[in-house]
Amino acid sequence: MGKKTVHISDFSGEVLRHEDDVVRVVVLEHPDLVAGPVQLEARPVEVESIDDAALDVAVVEIYDRHGNGEPRRVTLTAAEFDELATDVPMAQLLRTAERVKPARAPRRAADRPDYSTPEHAGKPHRGRVTDEEARYVRENLDEVNKRLADEGLRQIDPADAEHAARYGLPAPA
Structure with missing residues (x-):
């Protein structure tokens, strides 16, 4: 007795044939995503429009009194973010702004x-x-x-x- 594995597109429900290039899509963030990143499989034609639909976004962290010491992460369109700069253009502001060093992950005691x-x-x-x-x-x-x-x-x-x-x-x- 043998076994056969059939791959089905998560987007369309169509069977993915052997000759199809299976595209793996990892969803990192989505409003309906509750338990971390997930993986989906699709045919290339099903995901061609993703690049065309991609938005220019700005992802920012806001450190204020509302976060209890933790930043709030906000994603907005780049155009909306650019409008916040009223004195100089955002592109110029970003080129001359103070650089932030990435936070080093603290070494956990369990690692030592x-x-x-x-x-x-x-x-x-x-x-x-x-x-x-x-x-x-x-x-x-x-x-x-x-x-x-x-x-x-x-x-x-x-x-x-x-x-x-x-x-x-x-x-x-």
């Missing part, structure tokens, strides 16, 4: 290893050594060094003054 755990304690890192990590290293130095050696990382040398200070080991003589 917990160096106080047996699988990460003693690994080289730029952050400060927490009391928990230092205590674990002191109490399990042989185990930590074996794991570090197995992972091809530098081992903690109690005779090294920097290592001793970093992990609270007895100062070398």
Whole structure:
């Protein structure tokens, strides 16, 4: 027994034949879209008019007291936005306006290893050594060094003054 998959255009409901180039359309924003982006399939002829119907829009974020610290994102036609500039043309205003650096996504704590755990304690890192990590290293130095050696990382040398200070080991003589 075999199986056959039939693709149907989401726009027209017509069967997409093997020789058809299937066009994938991802809907990122729409007033009726409630659970994030969705994917639709169509024949090329069904989406030809999308480029012709495309609007010149301006997408802006408004930071004001109404947003409780969060911006409101607004999409409007470029012509409507251009009309807001009454002193100089919008094109000139946009060329000379102060540039905004894109916000860097904050690094989540979940993305960082917990160096106080047996699988990460003693690994080289730029952050400060927490009391928990230092205590674990002191109490399990042989185990930590074996794991570090197995992972091809530098081992903690109690005779090294920097290592001793970093992990609270007895100062070398």
